[in-house]
Amino acid sequence: xxxxxxxxxxxxSMGMNHVRVYSELAGCNLAAVYDVNSAAAEAAGxxxxxxxxxxxxxxxxxxxxxxxxxxxxxxxxxxxxxLAQKKHLLVEKPIADNPVHARELAALAQEQGCVLQVxxxxxxxxxxxxxxxxxKNPRFLEVTRLxxxxxxxxxxGVVLDVMIHDIEIILHxxxxxxxxMDCVGVSVLSKGEDIANVRFRFENGCVANVTASRISQDxxxxxxxxQEDAYLSLDYQxxxxxxxxxxxxxxxxxxxxxxxxxxxRNQLESFVACARDGLQPKVSGQAAAAALDIALEITRQIExxxxxxxxxxxxxxxxxxLSLLRPSK
Numbered sequence: 001x002x003x004x005x006x007x008x009x010x011x012x013s014m015g016m017n018h019v020r021v022y023s024e025l026a027g028c029n030l031a032a033v034y035d036v037n038s039a040a041a042e043a044a045g046x047x048x049x050x051x052x053x054x055x056x057x058x059x060x061x062x063x064x065x066x067x068x069x070x071x072x073x074x075x076x077x078x079x080x081x082x083l084a085q086k087k088h089l090l091v092e093k094p095i096a097d098n099p100v101h102a103r104e105l106a107a108l109a110q111e112q113g114c115v116l117q118v119x120x121x122x123x124x125x126x127x128x129x130x131x132x133x134x135x136k137n138p139r140f141l142e143v144t145r146l147x148x149x150x151x152x153x154x155x156x157g158v159v160l161d162v163m164i165h166d167i168e169i170i171l172h173x174x175x176x177x178x179x180x181m182d183c184v185g186v187s188v189l190s191k192g193e194d195i196a197n198v199r200f201r202f203e204n205g206c207v208a209n210v211t212a213s214r215i216s217q218d219x220x221x222x223x224x225x226x227q228e229d230a231y232l233s234l235d236y237q238x239x240x241x242x243x244x245x246x247x248x249x250x251x252x253x254x255x256x257x258x259x260x261x262x263x264x265r266n267q268l269e270s271f272v273a274c275a276r277d278g279l280q281p282k283v284s285g286q287a288a289a290a291a292l293d294i295a296l297e298i299t300r301q302i303e304x305x306x307x308x309x310x311x312x313x314x315x316x317x318x319x320x321x322l323s324l325l326r327p328s329k
Contacts, residue, residue: 004276005031007063009056009078011044014092015069021268022067023048028272032062060085065115065275067268068092072156076101079116083108088115088275090268093168094160094295095288102292106285115274117281118288120168122221124266127234127241128169130258131225134243138173140226141208146216149189157192159185159298163212167298168283168291169223176204178294185302188215193302232256 006028008018015035022030034053035041045052053059056078059066065088068078075096082089083105095118096102109116122128143166150161180201185193195213202208221236234241234256241256274281 001027002276003027003029004064004272005029005062006272006275007032007034007050007053007059007066008044008069009034009059009066009082010069010092011035011037011040012069015067016044017264018067018069018268019044019048019050021262021265023050025265025268025272027269027276028065032059034059056081060087063087065089065272067119067271072160073097076105079105080108083112083114083116086112086114088271090117090119090271091288092119093121093288094118094156094164094292095285096292099289099293099296102285102289106289109285115271115278115281116285117271117274118283118285119267120165120283120288120291121263121267122165122169122236123172123282124263124270125236125239126258126261126263126266127236127239127256128223130241130256131223131232131234132173134230134232134256135173135225136227136229138225138227139206141170141173141206141210142224143170143208143210144220144222145212146218146220147214148217148219149194149215157185157187157190157196157299157302158194158212158214159196159295159302160192160292161214163196163198163210163298164291164295166210166212166223167294168287170200170208170210171290171294172287173225174202174204174206174208176202176206179203181294181298181301183298183301184305185298187306193299196298196302198298 006022008015011033030050032051032053033041033044041052060082066082067090068075069092072094075091079089079091145162178200182199185196188194194215197211200208223234225232231244239258239260243254245252
């Protein structure tokens with residue numbers, strides 16, 4: 001098996017998790033870390049016995065593939081530099097701060113023959129993998145994601161922070177263009193929205209109701225899917241679920257077989273395999289850009305309905321909603 005050199009740009013809390021998992025994976029060699037905060041990089045280097053690059057250019061010379069775990073606004077610049085050096089990338093979500101930058105990264109990766117995977121980690125949750133094997137033409141989805149206030153990612157609201165996971169999953173599961181969406185959101189503890197709800201309607205008749213909050217006392221990550229022959233309920237956090245079916249005029253409850261595991265490990269194993277063998281990632285740059293389009297439009301609608309002035313947080317100019325509410329093929 002070919003061993004590829006991997007590294008991590010950005011050694012904050014999420015980046016450190018990537019460093020930890022890479023240090024344990026077979027099929028790769030953790031070759032470098034880099035952070036503009038040299039103390040954070042040195043701490044990661046010391047803890048995991050990995051070389052610390054002094055510049056991004058030096059980092060690029062040491063790796064074949066890399067995770068980018070830096071603030072969203074920096075993804076485009078860092079991604080362009082590394083892709084120009086033909087480095088395979090896993091970029092944490094959201095892929096970029098605006099759709100133009102997202103598609104530039106996707107186009108550059110294709111031009112350079114590089115893998116560009118985006119860190120929509122729930123696609124690697126064993127609970128979702130169990131759901132996909134049972135899915136047949138979903139008609140209604142109810143998705144709830146609640147968490148305590150994180151004191152991080154304050155540069156973006158809850159839609160771009162966490163709801164974007166569910167947006168990407170819904171686009172993947174439903175596979176039909178969005179024809180309308182009703183959005184509400186409230187800012188409570190930060191400049192951006194801290195709680196949001198969106199009701200999507202799809203061209204094929206499916207409806208999805210999605211709620212995300214980062215001001216809850218409890219953690220909750222669930223998805224419920226209703227289809228013609230069954231109702232499926234899955235818990236991302238507990239990695240378990242049940243199916244209810246109508247059999248002989250009776251409701252029958254069945255457990256869902258879930259092979260539990262760490263989603264981040266599953267994600268990085270998949271990324272390493274894609275980078276090593278030239279495979280298509282589960283969440284490509286194009287798929288992530290489509291989810292970003294929707295998340296930004298939701299954020300725009302929420303802000304447009306907010307009576308408060310937000311001169312310090314201008315929103316990007318967005319194209320017509322009907323031109324962007326179509327998932328990638």
